[in-house]
Amino acid sequence: MYKLIVRNMGYFLISYDLHDPIQVYRPLVEEIQKIGSCRQCLDSLWVVKSNETCGLLKERLTKHIDRDDKLLVVGLKPHWAVHNLSKDCTDWLSKKI
Template identity: 40%
Template structure:
């Protein structure tokens, strides 16, 4: 499985995130969400395929980023559960 970072900005006032969040959770049972608009998931898919699935849940003026993670990461301030998930699931070089 590969690891992907998903980030988004829904720019319309009063935007409903529920459909997009449900779509992200359906992509993988292994997901991390400790920042407002940032997710990390494990998937056998590609960044383009993930983008295409999620793009159906955003408006034309919204922004969506899907990036395959390939190296080390660093973080601060997360609880033990969040940190453990990152250590276990982020790829290492």
């Protein structure tokens, strides 16, 4: 007998530091965009909607960065605050989270 596990969609903050000055962001950014509804709020900070866990998202994204690069994936709650972000990002957060 199989057990079906259903996860509710959640919102996650994804942030990264790529250390090689010539490091190409494109593969990582393209993978982040494939996750689902997303918005880039700062240069290396995204908010995404996904039914995956933080751990699964981390595993998925580390395939697109070097070993010495840094990656942070954090689940978001519907409580947040911003200062001086773009209207596009703030509007998106207001509608989605």
